[in-house]
Amino acid sequence: MLNFDKDRYVKIQSGAVAIAEVLPAMMRELLQGGLERVFFMGTGGVQFLTLPAVELARSATIMPVSAAFPAQVVLEPPAGLNERSLVVLPSLSGTTKESVQLLSFLKARGVKTLSLTGHKDTPLGRDADYNFTNFAEDDTSSESFYLQTLLIVLSLLAERGEFADFKAVAAELKRLPELLVTVKENYETAAAALASEIKDENYHIFTGAGSVWPEAHYYGMCILEEMQWIRTRPVHAADFFHGTLELVEPGVSVFVFKGEDACRPLGDRVENFARRYTDKVRVLDAATASLPGVSDRTRSLISPVILAAMLERLSAHLEILRDHPLTTRRYYKRVEY
Known part of the structure; x- marks a missing residue:
């Protein structure tokens, strides 16, 4: 195939689905700590890659799960953005200016944060409450972010008793x-x-x-x-x-x-x-x-x-x-x- 490295691609997407191993415990901890709502806040195109997961949550749970633009949030934050919220921050570089600004804004409000990055030693990789780093580049990042955000929502549903097949789906996604x-x-x-x-x-x-x-x-x-x-x-x-x-x-x-x-x-x-x-x-x-x-x-x-x-x-x-x-x-x- 033209300009395609199979081993690199498989390694990156396998890294994306590996998030399934750590999510159940993390979601359980958040829910036991009083988590009431989840926001996905990505800058630019990466935000589109979170929206299928948001749409899935819309039809599967009454828990508020929504998306918002970082540049707008710091000017006009949505209702309920507080210490009982989790904000998921996807950024391939980990240095996206609007998202870094948002992270500071969220920390000042006591909001819990989970960053999804391609590089650990970055502002978003280091400073979020939770981080999952999976190296990727532009040609592989779409599938990686789609899979990670899907698994985040599925694990949330599973821990709330609203999705019984998390382990089975995660096992299939490994393939x-x-x-x-x-x-x-x-x-x-x-x-x-x-x-x-x-x-x-x-x-x-x-x-x-x-x-x-x-x-x-x-x-x-x-x-x-x-x-x-x-x-x-x-x-x-x-x-x-x-x-x-x-x-x-x-x-x-x-x-x-x-x-x-x-x-x-x-x-x-x-x-x-x-x-x-x-x-x-x-x-x-x-x-x-x-x-x-x-x-x-x-x-x-x-x-x-x-x-x-x-x-x-x-x-x-x-x-x-x-x-x-x-x-x-x-x-x-x-x-x-």
């Missing part, structure tokens, strides 16, 4: 890193063909629902816009028919992301409509991935992980065909925070 390599291998030819097809296109609509909507938003904004300077319009599939449908016409590119959860029909609806009006409907479907030994229950939880693994292959080919490395930015280092 996932190797299986995701096969997913990538099976998608390689299609990824190369799709990259060749879209390399000169400058606008795409991205849509999805349920657990895969954050990946649609993430790939459009954080990969194609930030890393390739291609204009995109991410829109939730539930909102597609309340505005964006009027932009669909021959030649308009529509990417439909489909998962294996209860919201799949929303993606089907967009696909069925778009195929009537444009010749450029691109469907990425988590259900096409072969994952032997992974139950339907677990598959329903990991659709964004599967799509992230596939899309990394698209990105690997796209940056070569467009002669635009994914690390090239115009303004990133010039932004004043």
Whole structure:
């Protein structure tokens, strides 16, 4: 596969699922200490990677679990952000300015913090109450953060008696890193063909629902816009028919992301409509991935992980065909925070 190191990839994703070994005891301690609510607060694209876990909690527990923007929280903190709260702070670098500022803000309020970092010897790696460091880089971080935040929520549910299958799911997820390599291998030819097809296109609509909507938003904004300077319009599939449908016409590119959860029909609806009006409907479907030994229950939880693994292959080919490395930015280092 193009620009892919299997051993590195498996090591990183195995490190991500290893968080399952320490989470039950940590969650038990927090709940016994009076934990009442959980917030996920990531800066930029990493926040998208926490949202499937937040969505899972929304439908599985009455305990408040929500997401918030760090830059906004320090100006207008949400109600209940106090010593009975846990804030999860994901940051690959561990040095993200807005998140470091937020950590200081939270500590002053007595809020408990759990950081997820790629580097331990950093402000977020050192100074949070709890830390899980798993080295990763841009091409491997999506799956890593998806898996870690999923396991955080599942362990919370399990300790509250709202999810009985934590050990079984965690055991299946241990097999996932190797299986995701096969997913990538099976998608390689299609990824190369799709990259060749879209390399000169400058606008795409991205849509999805349920657990895969954050990946649609993430790939459009954080990969194609930030890393390739291609204009995109991410829109939730539930909102597609309340505005964006009027932009669909021959030649308009529509990417439909489909998962294996209860919201799949929303993606089907967009696909069925778009195929009537444009010749450029691109469907990425988590259900096409072969994952032997992974139950339907677990598959329903990991659709964004599967799509992230596939899309990394698209990105690997796209940056070569467009002669635009994914690390090239115009303004990133010039932004004043």
